Amino acid sequence: MPLRRQVLAGTAAAAVLAALTFGAEAQETTKVTLALPSPGGIGYFALYNAIAEGYFAEEGIEVDVQSVNGSAQVLQVLAAGQAQFGHPGPGPLLNAREAGEDIVYIYNYFASSQFSLVAESDSGFSSPEDLKGKVVGVGTSDGAEVAFVRSIFDSYGMKDGEDYTFLTVGEGGMAVAGFMQDSIDAFASDTAGMATLRLRGIDLANLTPPEFKGYFGNGYAVTREFMEENRDVVEGFGRAIVRGMRFGTDPEHREETMENAKLGNPQQLEDKEFASALLDTYFYLTTPADPAKGYGYQNPESWERWQATLVESGDLDAPLPDLTRAYTNQFIEIWNAAE
Structure with missing residues (x-):
């Protein structure tokens, strides 16, 4: 049975409930902090489905969701070790890498431009x-x-x-x-x-x-050190997110997905008709550009396009020495094999 969370508290408090375990069969839980660039519910529907339906708990992961002020702060708390997962934009991540921070995009969440x-x-x-x-x-x-x-x-x-x-x-x-x-x-x-x-x-x-x-938006990121030392946690985190995506995009679970989104931002759901229209828009934005590649896949050409645009605008001084270090697709097959 999935864990149904009918909690209307703030994101951090609600997310902590995700790792409830079951008596003698309880497994050791890994606690992680996820930094989001702004408070949101519907936009992060896969995350809150993964919490409310118990997918993180099944992976032995307890997620503490914290909202900060923009992608720059997300990257700052990742670099400082104050969060293990973040949800920054690609531009700020490339800026952080230019400044010497080894932070890696692991999951392309907003696969299409948000404009x-x-x-x-x-x-x-x-x-x-x-x-x-x-x-x-x-x-x-x-x-x-x-x-x-x-x-x-x-x-x-x-x-x-x-x-x-x-x-x-x-x-x-x-x-x-x-x-x-x-x-x-x-x-x-x-x-x-x-x-x-x-x-x-x-x-x-x-x-x-x-x-x-192809100017994709925000996605999930970690430091390289965390990724290399906690591969099992990264695998479990991504599996839970993919399951949350599939649950949310199933028409049979639309109402549950709307309810689960209240964990992140209950006010956003007060106008249910608008929230439903917004959910449809987020379904479009999070659909992979190439569904055959699976959820989270990152197109190298899209990263090249982002870098070229940032260099041309002056937001990057020059192309990075090795752009492929900014992202990885190594977990995509594992995540998308989740049932």
Whole structure:
């Protein structure tokens, strides 16, 4: 029987409950701390399924979930040994490696970019090129999604103010109004924005080119020292996460997955309809780019693309001596063999 956690406490307190064991059959438990860059429930649905359904407990792992302020702090606590697992973004991880920290991505969780260029599905637009002379709505004039979408247009030789125009319309309902009033033809959206648009009845076509979807987001990381000295823990952690993914994406377990997400952020689930739409968006973002490779797989070309972009923008001084040291796929087959 899975362990059902109906706990609405904060992430750290709730996660500690994950390693309950059973009487004489109890096994020795390994306690680890996981640092997240922000509090979240639905976005980390696989993690909270793994906690609530007892998958970590079956691996003999007790997870203490702690939220910090962004990827930089995640990497700091990993380097300091204050956490064994973290969930940073790829850019900050490469910055940390440039600074001499040997931290390794082990699991590509947000396999697709968390930003997208979207239009209404009945618009007839199927490519960014179709937006020549059109208006693209944005939430704010200087948000990260703006830079992301501008880089898409740049790749097509389209220039801001000449071939297309950005219009600041705001998020949520304001973006919906922009489409309904025909003041925008497309929208530069983040994860929550896509969920809101779909919830409000806007059927979306994603115009983001495949190569830009490859700008994957945050994933699980550890120090090389921890990985090499605790291979069994890393294997068990990843198996539990993969089982949590499979449980969550099974339509039969949708309600349980929503309930489990309350362990991380109960407030996020107060608007159940919005939470459900957000969950669908996270399903899309966490689906492997190549399902045959399995959950967590990291495409070397995607890492090369990230590094090249960071060097070009000046966020990295130069390419790393050996980019392959920044990530590993050595556990993927083991994790995905989990039932």
